[in-house]
Amino acid sequence: MTDRIPFIAGNWKMNLNIDESVNLVNATLKGMRDLEDVDVLIAPPFTALSAVKQATGKSRILLAAQNMYSETSGAYTGEISGKMLREAGCTHVILGHSERRSLFKETNEMIDLKVRAAVALGFIPIVCIGESLEEREAGTTFEVLRNQLEGSLRNFIKEQFMPYDTILAYEPVWAIGTGLTATPGQAQEVHKFIREWVGKGFDSETADRVRILYGGSVKPDNISDLMSEEDIDGALVGGASLKADSFVQLIRFKEK
Ligand code: PEP
Numbered sequence: 307m308t309d310r311i312p313f314i315a316g317n318w319k320m321n322l323n324i325d326e327s328v329n330l331v332n333a334t335l336k337g338m339r340d341l342e343d344v345d346v347l348i349a350p351p352f353t354a355l356s357a358v359k360q361a362t363g364k365s366r367i368l369l370a371a372q373n374m375y376s377e378t379s380g381a382y383t384g385e386i387s388g389k390m391l392r393e394a395g396c397t398h399v400i401l402g403h404s405e406r407r408s409l410f411k412e413t414n415e416m417i418d419l420k421v422r423a424a425v426a427l428g429f430i431p432i433v434c435i436g437e438s439l440e441e442r443e444a445g446t447t448f449e450v451l452r453n454q455l456e457g458s459l460r461n462f463i464k465e466q467f468m469p470y471d472t473i474l475a476y477e478p479v480w481a482i483g484t485g486l487t488a489t490p491g492q493a494q495e496v497h498k499f500i501r502e503w504v505g506k507g508f509d510s511e512t513a514d515r516v517r518i519l520y521g522g523s524v525k526p527d528n529i530s531d532l533m534s535e536e537d538i539d540g541a542l543v544g545g546a547s548l549k550a551d552s553f554v555q556l557i558r559f560k561e562k
Contacts, residue, residue, distance in 0.1 A: 312533065312539060312540050313517050314345070314541055314559075315543065316347070318372075318548060320351060328357050328361045331348065338366070344558075346557050347367070348369065349370040355396065368398055369394075370397070370432065371399045371400070373401070374386055374399050388427040392428070400434065401420045401421055401431050402421075402435065414460075421459065430469075431472060432475055435455060437480075455503055468512050475518070476500060478522050480522075483523070483545060487528050493520045493535065494535035494536065497535065498537045519538075519539060520540075520542070521542035524543045526555035530559050
């Protein structure tokens with residue numbers, strides 16, 4: 307089995323101005339000294355990307371956008387293209403976050419177009435999926451996740467190819483920003499299902515290499531248990547990524 311390097315990502319959502327963003331990244335960089343074998347990514351708001359990129363300099367912090375549009379330029383008022391994000395220094399892009407799906411009515415079809423555009427421009431996509439509380443209680447979790455995977459990754463399926471560096475994020479909607487976390491066992495069950503889905507649809511090498519993150523109220527006191535599960539390769543963190551103290555504890559989870 308491939309040793310998958312742990313991947314800890316902070317999604318700042320619509321928080322922090324430019325100064326606050328730069329301060330947070332500087333404090334994070336301080337806390338990352340001598341850190342090895344963990345990939346660290348942050349996804350600031352669009353307005354702070356360039357300043358954060360400058361602050362990260364040649365450090366190991368990876369920069370992601372929280373969203374992008376599927377077209378590269380044109381009359382799409384209010385949207386942002388991959389080309390613009392690349393210019394701002396992003397290498398990754400979060401796509402299909404549950405807040406995009408629910409608040410902004412993004413469909414699997416739209417997400418698939420974005421994934422396709424992102425990969426064509428050389429981005430590594432972080433594709434999010436997750437079930438709602440009603441869906442979990444109705445026993446349809448796996449059906450919902452399968453539909454999201456099949457719909458959001460349609461182009462990969464058509465091409466019969468998923469880049470090894472693709473990142474998938476399982477984020478149960480009921481655990482995002484609620485303080486409720488899936489138990490390590492619940493999360494592992496889903497991550498295993500996702501890895502098996504990748505193995506069946508592509509090949510075992512891809513399944514072995516693709517990293518699958520868990521997201522949903524990850525905090526310093528629950529990350530170690532989550533990360534000890536075989537198929538959990540990292541975390542996509544909202545709230546706890548907004549303070550250097552907690553984010554640094556998360557990226558240093560191995561030392562706990
Ligand atoms: C998220 O926004 O992806 C997330 C998981 O948020 P939180 O960690 O705050 O639940």
